[in-house]
Amino acid sequence: MNDFIIEDDLEIMNGDFCIDEASQQNLTHILLSQKGSFKEYPILGVGLTRYINSPDSTARLRLENEIDKQLIYDNFNVRTLDVNDLKNIKIDGNY
Template identity: 60%
Template sequence: MKDFKLDNNRDLVIKNGDFAIGDTDQQNIELLLLSHKGSFKEHPILGVGITDYLKSPEIISRLRLENEISNQLEYDNFFIKDLDVNNLENIHIDGNY
């Protein structure tokens, strides 16, 4: 998916005096995982709030996290091929918009 690029501080990237546009799949997934419900005013139920799940490493939390990520990505029209949250330091998401 092509869209406006953001830098590490989530500010718009300016290139040659204009907004930078590029592939934003990873950027969109990252924003979706970090955002809490209510962060997107047009889509108030969108957002995982992953930081809340990372505080409790129990297996039930991982199952809930995997379910929440799956539901939110599907809501955002992302087709999931593979999702693995066993390693919370390196969550694996494979798929495409």
């Protein structure tokens, strides 16, 4: 998926917005954002930090379910999802 590239700010090249492959960037934004962060899509967002800091042992299962649900909502086809290591979540799929 091609989209605007955002590092610390919008990337600009030759006086125009830089457009490039942005699938990984989109996944990162969805995982880190809370519900309500995207005004046009208020139910989009996983809120990953909430799950990482949770002492609940079922948090990992809820996190996997929430990631899957949110990515499907964003039209991402999830092939595999591995949340066994919360510091290194593996997602395979495509838009």
